[in-house]
Amino acid sequence: xxxxxxxxxxxxxxxxxxxxxxxxxxxxxxxxxxxxxxxxxxxxxxxxxxxxxxxxxxxxxxxxxxxxxxxxxxxxxxxxxxxxxxxxxxxxxxxxxxxxxxxxxxxxxxxxxxxxxxxxxxxxxxxxxxxxxxxxxxxxxxxxxxxxxxxxxxxxxxxxxxxxxxxxxxxxxxxxxxxxxxxxxxxxxxxxxxxxxxxxxxxxxxxx
Numbered sequence: 001x002x003x004x005x006x007x008x009x010x011x012x013x014x015x016x017x018x019x020x021x022x023x024x025x026x027x028x029x030x031x032x033x034x035x036x037x038x039x040x041x042x043x044x045x046x047x048x049x050x051x052x053x054x055x056x057x058x059x060x061x062x063x064x065x066x067x068x069x070x071x072x073x074x075x076x077x078x079x080x081x082x083x084x085x086x087x088x089x090x091x092x093x094x095x096x097x098x099x100x101x102x103x104x105x106x107x108x109x110x111x112x113x114x115x116x117x118x119x120x121x122x123x124x125x126x127x128x129x130x131x132x133x134x135x136x137x138x139x140x141x142x143x144x145x146x147x148x149x150x151x152x153x154x155x156x157x158x159x160x161x162x163x164x165x166x167x168x169x170x171x172x173x174x175x176x177x178x179x180x181x182x183x184x185x186x187x188x189x190x191x192x193x194x195x196x197x198x199x200x201x202x203x204x205x206x207x208x
Contacts, residue, residue: 013205013208014038014040014108014205015108015126015127015128015205016104016105016108016109016110016111016116016120016125016126016127016128017031017034017109017110017111017127017128017129017130017201018110018111018112018116018117018120018127018128018129018130019031019110019111019112019113019130019131019132020113020117020129020130020131020132020169020177020178020183021112021113021131021132021133022132022133022134022139022162022165022178023139023143023158023161023162023165024134024138024139024140024142024143024146024158025132025133025134025139025142025189025190026132026134026142026189026194027044027112027113027132028044028112029194030130030132030187030189030194030197030198031044031110031112033194033195033197033198034110034198034201034202035110037198037202038108038110038202038205040107040108040109040110041109041110042109042110042111042112043104043109043110043111043112044112044113047097047100047111047112047113047114048062048063050100050104051093051096051097051100054096054099054100055092055093055095055096057089057092057093057096061089061093062093090171094115094172097114097115098115098119100114101114101115101116101119101120102119102120102123102125105120105123105125105127113165115168115169115172115173117129117182117183118169118172118173118175118182121182128184128201128204128205129182129183129184129185130183130184130185130186130187130201131177131178131180131182131183131185131186131187132186132187132189132197133178133186133187133188133189134188134189134190134191135188135190136155136158137190138189138190139158139190140154140155140158143157143158165177166178184204185200185201185204187200
């Protein structure tokens with residue numbers, strides 16, 4: 001009987017896997033696929049609950065601000081940061097997220113977003129960093145299934161979500177999201193099936 005796919009990578013040698021992504025590029029889908037094949041947990045929506053526990057902010061606040069830094073918020077923060085009594089909620093939530101990322105990284109897992117790739121690299125933690133992207137047309141098909149755009153035109157909503165993520169990532173890492181130099185591998189999920197992406201990642205991890 002052939003060996004199970006979950007056995008091909010020793011968990012003792014399996015690094016933490018981080019997934020950065022454009023909106024609608026199937027980050028959660030790849031995380032779930034890798035989680036099943038490797039037998040390790042992945043954190044995306046659960047990450048919100050853990051951050052809420054650490055920060056004291058509500059789940060709604062984390063969901064709204066966890067990877068979302070609007071230009072107006074940056075301006076307000078820059079004005080008020082000089083005030084001793086003022087603390088940006090964005091900054092506090094990021095500090096809590098950073099603490100959660102470092103805690104989770106003590107054992108093999110998969111973390112979607114939250115600047116985890118940069119946080120772990122900066123902390124010297126062994127991690128395998130993945131970046132997912134796709135054409136706007138491919139991502140629109142996925143976004144239509146998610147139905148998170150409300151009354152906003154779908155393409156405009158995707159552009160907005162991408163812009164907010166890039167702004168947030170730049171603010172807290174000083175790097176540009178999507179720069180291939182910052183990742184171990186990048187996948188165009190509009191042209192490469194998630195099953196293929198999963199197989200490739202497993203082969204790389206198996207090689208050590």
